[in-house]
Amino acid sequence: MEKNNTIDYRLETEIRLLATALLSDDVDVRNKIFDFVYFTTDIGKQIQEKLIEVYIRYPDGDYSVYLSALNEDEQKTMVLAMKTAVSQTVAESRVDGVLANLRELARNEKLKQDISELSITDNYTVNDVRQIVDEAEKSESIIVNSLQKYFDEYSIPVKQIATGFKILDRMLNGGIIRGTVGTIGARPSVGKTTYAVNIVANNPGIKILFFSLEMSSRMIYDKMVADIGDVDYAAAGKHEVNFETVQAVLKRFDKLTIIDNVSEVECMIEIIRQVKPDLVFIDYIQIVQSKKDFESNRQRIDYISQLLKRTAKQTNNCILALSQLTRGAKEEPTMSALKESGGLEQDSDYVILLKRPYVVDKSNKEILPSDTTLKLDKNKFGDTGEIDYFFDGKHQRFSELCESGEPVARMKEETDEQTIDEDLPF
Secondary structure: OHHHHHHHHHHHHHHHHHHHHHHOOOHHHHHHHHOOOOOOOHHHHHHHHHHHHHHHHOOOOOHHHHHOOOOHHHHHHHHHHHHOOOOHHHHHHOHHHHHHHHHHHHHHHHHHHHHHHHHHOOOOOHHHHHHHHHHHHHHHHHHHOHHHHHHHHOOOOOOEEOOOOHHHHHHOOOOEEOOOEEEEEEOOOOOHHHHHHHHHHOOOOOOEEEEEOOOOHHHHHHHHHHHHHOOOHHHHHOOOOOHHHHHHHHHHHOOEEEEOOOOEHHHHHHHHHHHOOOEEEEEOHHHOEOOOOOOOHHHHHHHHHHHHHHHHHHHOOEEEEEEEEOHHHOOOOOHHHEOOOOHHHHHOOEEEEEEOHHHHOOOOOOOOOOEEEEEEEEEOOOOOEEEEEEEEHHHOEEEEEOOOOOEEOOOOOHHHHHHHHHHOOO
């Protein structure tokens, strides 16, 4: 009964709006009503389409011209609506409010229908429902306000997050753009986790969420202590470093949250929405799970990749997913070597690949354990290329090398450097 009442209300409202358009001499009023995409009743849509055809050919025509395009029943309906209109002026003043009400009704009806269809299936999650709701909420602004939003925000600087590695940030035109997804790929033991932790260490002032599926949160903090505190990683791992030193190193990272007990992507998305971080790391994507079942790992990774892409856009943060490379990537890794590639290669705005030849050829005495190459293999917003790095295993630290072979200093804020100098007991 409620559904029939809703349909009757929508039909009556749509006919009343069309009658207002025929009686009005205001071009803006006619445009609003004829351009309105949320007419949902069969009769309302049918009459609107016929009137639009007349409007295109005779924009200044009076109501008699429009009525001539309708069949007899439609003419009677419209004439009755125009006769019962109390006042053209009052009707016009209420157009925006009536359109907004119709738009909300149409959106809610579609939302109910989509959720109802989803509930029939056996394999759906809370995140699927949330996605439907998010898309419904966005649909109006996408259709109506996207250009105006672009104009309104044009003078606002594009927000970026610097990695803290100067040469890489230069290639990235300042840093990683918010609302994007990047992939850091490497073979096992090359140091992709360490590289991610170095980026964290370079950004003490922003809110960072680090999902560590392979290492415990304690191991991540140990790496940070070794890097920032310039102490032996072996000592940091055994917790032999002076506690005051550890406190001085880590106290600046109160905006960092490390989570090591969540493996399902749907749960990660919920946490991202709640925490609202600036930067997210996922270490690493091949071992991320889902509440859904998939026929292959490739399908699972593709689903996870698409979900992360949507989440980054919706929450306006940067998501960096760490990824294994296939065994065939020993010599010269490319983004096509991303394990279970396809979705990762397609959805990533940035692809960063690390190569340390020593890891795959330790018997070669000519190769140093420190020799590292970073390859920016995909960058939707700028240049790609390679950067030479020096890997310091003792301190779990990657450093860029300039042309002379000297390390390039990582970016640190002056206040942060002063805090360390004053507080560290060495």
